[in-house]
Amino acid sequence: MSKKRTAFILTALLALVAVVISAAGCSYVVDGVDVSGYIPVTLTTYARFDCETAVNVYVADDGEKERLFALWNDEILPLLAEVETSLSCYSDPIEGAIARFNAAAPGERVRLDECAYEAIEMCLRVYRETDGAFNPATARSLDLWGFTDRFLSDGYAPVEAYDRADPHTQLPEPKYISAFAELAEKFGGVTLQEDESGFYAIKPEDGSVTVDGADYSLALELGGIGKGIAADEIASLLVERGFKYGYVSVGGSSLVMLANAARMTGGNTGLFDVSVVDPYKGGHYYRHYCRDIAVSTSGNYRNSYSIDGRVYSHIIGRDGVPYDTGVVTASLFGPSAALCDAYTTAMCVMGMADGEAAAFASKLKNYGYVLIYETNEPTIHTNLSGENLRGYAEVRG
Amino acid sequence: MSGKVFSRVRGGGFFKRADIVVYALIAVVAIVLLLVFLLPSDEGLSGFEITYDGATVLTYDFDDGLMVKDAFRDAVVTTEGDGGLYLTVTTADGVNTCFVDLGERSVKMTDADCSVSKDCTYMPALDGDGAIVCVPNRIRIVPVGGISAPVTG
Numbered sequence: 140m141s142k143k144r145t146a147f148i149l150t151a152l153l154a155l156v157a158v159v160i161s162a163a164g165c166s167y168v169v170d171g172v173d174v175s176g177y178i179p180v181t182l183t184t185y186a187r188f189d190c191e192t193a194v195n196v197y198v199a200d201d202g203e204k205e206r207l208f209a210l211w212n213d214e215i216l217p218l219l220a221e222v223e224t225s226l227s228c229y230s231d232p233i234e235g236a237i238a239r240f241n242a243a244a245p246g247e248r249v250r251l252d253e254c255a256y257e258a259i260e261m262c263l264r265v266y267r268e269t270d271g272a273f274n275p276a277t278a279r280s281l282d283l284w285g286f287t288d289r290f291l292s293d294g295y296a297p298v299e300a301y302d303r304a305d306p307h308t309q310l311p312e313p314k315y316i317s318a319f320a321e322l323a324e325k326f327g328g329v330t331l332q333e334d335e336s337g338f339y340a341i342k343p344e345d346g347s348v349t350v351d352g353a354d355y356s357l358a359l360e361l362g363g364i365g366k367g368i369a370a371d372e373i374a375s376l377l378v379e380r381g382f383k384y385g386y387v388s389v390g391g392s393s394l395v396m397l398a399n400a401a402r403m404t405g406g407n408t409g410l411f412d413v414s415v416v417d418p419y420k421g422g423h424y425y426r427h428y429c430r431d432i433a434v435s436t437s438g439n440y441r442n443s444y445s446i447d448g449r450v451y452s453h454i455i456g457r458d459g460v461p462y463d464t465g466v467v468t469a470s471l472f473g474p475s476a477a478l479c480d481a482y483t484t485a486m487c488v489m490g491m492a493d494g495e496a497a498a499f500a501s502k503l504k505n506y507g508y509v510l511i512y513e514t515n516e517p518t519i520h521t522n523l524s525g526e527n528l529r530g531y532a533e534v535r536g
Numbered sequence: 537m538s539g540k541v542f543s544r545v546r547g548g549g550f551f552k553r554a555d556i557v558v559y560a561l562i563a564v565v566a567i568v569l570l571l572v573f574l575l576p577s578d579e580g581l582s583g584f585e586i587t588y589d590g591a592t593v594l595t596y597d598f599d600d601g602l603m604v605k606d607a608f609r610d611a612v613v614t615t616e617g618d619g620g621l622y623l624t625v626t627t628a629d630g631v632n633t634c635f636v637d638l639g640e641r642s643v644k645m646t647d648a649d650c651s652v653s654k655d656c657t658y659m660p661a662l663d664g665d666g667a668i669v670c671v672p673n674r675i676r677i678v679p680v681g682g683i684s685a686p687v688t689g
Contacts, residue, residue, distance in 0.1 A: 146555075146559055147559070150559045150562050150563055150566075151562075153562070153563060153566040153567075154562050154563075154565070154566045156566070179681075179682045179683040180683075181678070181683050181684070182590070183587075183590055183676060185589070185671050185672075185674045189671065190671055191669045191671055191676070193667075195683035195684070195686075196683075197683070291651070291652065291653075292652075293652060385683065386683075386686050388686065391669070391687060391688060391689055392688065392689070394686050394688055396686060401682045401683070411685065411686050412665070412685055412686075413685075413686045413687070413688060414665050414666060414685065414686070414687045414688075415687075415688055415689055416660060416687060416688070416689025417660070418689075421660035421661060422660045422661070422663070423660070423665065423666075423687065434686075434688050435688070436688045436689050438689075441655070441689075442653075468689065470688055470689075
């Protein structure tokens with residue numbers, strides 16, 4: 140074959156490939172469905188969990204959009220209300236299952252709803268798996284350190300015996316720190332019962348401590364995993380009703396991704412590019428392409444305060460003190476936002492000094508982690524195939 | 537006639553300058569098309585939308601400028617300065633101010649009367665991904681077009 144003919148054929152083939160790809164670019168197919176005409180819809184509410192819940196869905200047409208609106212109003216908003224009420228740690232009057240549990244005396248059998256039952260069941264499992272690094276029985280410690288709702292308003296005034304005039308500049312008394320840490324250790328003694336009449340939890344007989352004559356009973360705080368549970372439930376509902384494209388975010392700390400119907404370049408068909416917030420520089424420090432997966436993030440750069448250069452955050456360590464392990468932020472990608480939230484909380488408490496957090500995350504099957512650990516300078520630790528957006532030193536897990 | 541043409545072509549050299557130019561042009565066009573459709577693009581923020589409790593207050597397009605919805609005509613105040621534009625949105629829930637950086641093509645919440653901690657003012661500037669959310673005031677800033685890319689943190 141002459142060189143001229145070879146050149147002609149090669150050029151023609153190249154042009155043909157380009158034309159085919161360009162023509163394909165006019166339509167966009169995900170999982171065998173042409174989604175190029177799909178309409179993006181975002182629905183938000185600020186009424187639950189003191190955060191924004193956003194449902195971002197691509198719908199095929201106006202009829203499907205109407206179905207989504209109906210689902211949002213008739214099922215998703217009531218579902219959010221139900222989960223929040225069930226898992227709220229305190230309420231006046233007492234409405235939810237966890238508030239009932241927290242108000243109960245040691246040894247008391249408390250009636251739960253299914254949501255609270257499954258949440259405590261999951262917490263007990265993760266508590267044991269993480270050797271107590273994840274412990275939801277830190278409600279007393281959170282109040283001691285100034286992280287409950289009553290400290291967030293301008294009208295705070297000391298009420299409890301352990302309160303300080305300004306809890307964000309004055310440290311609590313050590314006797315309360317150790318007593319509440321001891322109290323949290325009783326969580327492993329909670330027992331669950333399920334029968335024809337319903338769901339129950341029994342508070343341990345020794346589930347209280349006494350400080351200066353005042354009794355403090357074991358109390359749970361499930362706010363974090365509550366967001367994860369809500370995200371998981373909403374995503375399941377969307378899939379069940381035929382909405383396959385989009386994602387759910389509850390507070391930004393718990394997300395569940397389905398498939399992406401937006402055109403993506405670089406061969407990332409159907410994938411979302413999930414970014415992780417950079418706690419130091421603003422913007423994002425890591426990007427991971429994924430779909431049909433949940434992600435949760437925990438860290439000490441939000442809902443925290445500093446005293447003498449030491450950061451005190453809303454995640455309580457095994458010793459009853461806000462953790463100080465060097466983990467600034469930890470994100471986990473996996474099958475459940477609620478589980479990911481519990482595990483990332485545990486990873487913050489475990490820390491990276493002896494690699495405990497990364498070693499633990501690596502053992503989790505079908506999970507991917509990315510975290511920033513700071514000693515002298517921030518370091519990214521990850522086992523994900525994502526993009527390091529900020530050029531921090533990286534350690535591959 | 538056609539026989540003479542063929543014999544002239546066959547009798548010619550491997551490449552004439554015109555052949556090379558045509559092949560090169562086709563190749564360049566083909567490669568450009570391949571790059572456009574196969575490589576990731578990073579165009580930054582083309583515009584953004586501010587919503588209040590789910591309703592659109594305004595949209596800002598970095599090429600076409602600001603468009604305020606009629607229902608919020610009296611709720612939005614714009615001030616030029618610092619190489620950009622300050623947008624102040626006043627609603628029944630409170631006041632939020634954001635800065636539109638025209639050079640960087642980004643937007644950031646700079647002030648709010650929402651809570652003691654003012655979390656929204658610490659959120660990263662929106663320059664392509666994610667959203668800025670002020671929960672107490674129910675204000676949301678998101679990129680225009682499609683749904684905002686997921687951000688966790």
